[in-house]
Amino acid sequence: MDILNDTICRQLILEAGKMMGMAYAPYSGFKVGAALLTASREIYTGCNIENAAFSPTVCAERTAFFKAISEGEREFAAIAIIGGKDGIPTGYTAPCGVCRQVMAEFCSPQDFYVILARSEGDYRKYRLEELFPLGFSPENLKKD
Numbered sequence: 001m002d003i004l005n006d007t008i009c010r011q012l013i014l015e016a017g018k019m020m021g022m023a024y025a026p027y028s029g030f031k032v033g034a035a036l037l038t039a040s041r042e043i044y045t046g047c048n049i050e051n052a053a054f055s056p057t058v059c060a061e062r063t064a065f066f067k068a069i070s071e072g073e074r075e076f077a078a079i080a081i082i083g084g085k086d087g088i089p090t091g092y093t094a095p096c097g098v099c100r101q102v103m104a105e106f107c108s109p110q111d112f113y114v115i116l117a118r119s120e121g122d123y124r125k126y127r128l129e130e131l132f133p134l135g136f137s138p139e140n141l142k143k144d
């Protein structure tokens, strides 16, 4: 069975959408929510959390990943992302380079999906390898 059918994509987007409301984004006003699906079909959510010193800001995707990792999760299937100025999604919000690098640490580039959504019924699905080609990953540190 396709673990990432339309029903589960919509559910992830719904959860990610709720998380936009939790975003702490007083500087950019750009609110992002993410919902991360584990291989065992648990969902971990996250929002962006900004900081007056700017560089400590963390994206919604990393919040979701770090919540999951810290709870012992290690296998992931997909992440849905939705965001927009003042929490109103107009375009698709793609993950930043740092978040893609974090995804590459824990996820198979071929099997992990990134869902970019504008609404529950309007989304695009990408494999991580499409968004992060030739990435540096734990594979690079293995002995030949």
Ligand code: THU
Residues within 6 Å of the ligand: 025, 028, 030, 031, 032, 047, 048, 049, 050, 057, 058, 059, 060, 061, 081, 093, 094, 095, 096, 099
């Ligand atoms: N942001 C995310 O949380 N995820 C993304 O995919 C793109 C950017 C956040 C970081 C910052 O708080 C705000 O959006 C503007 O860059």
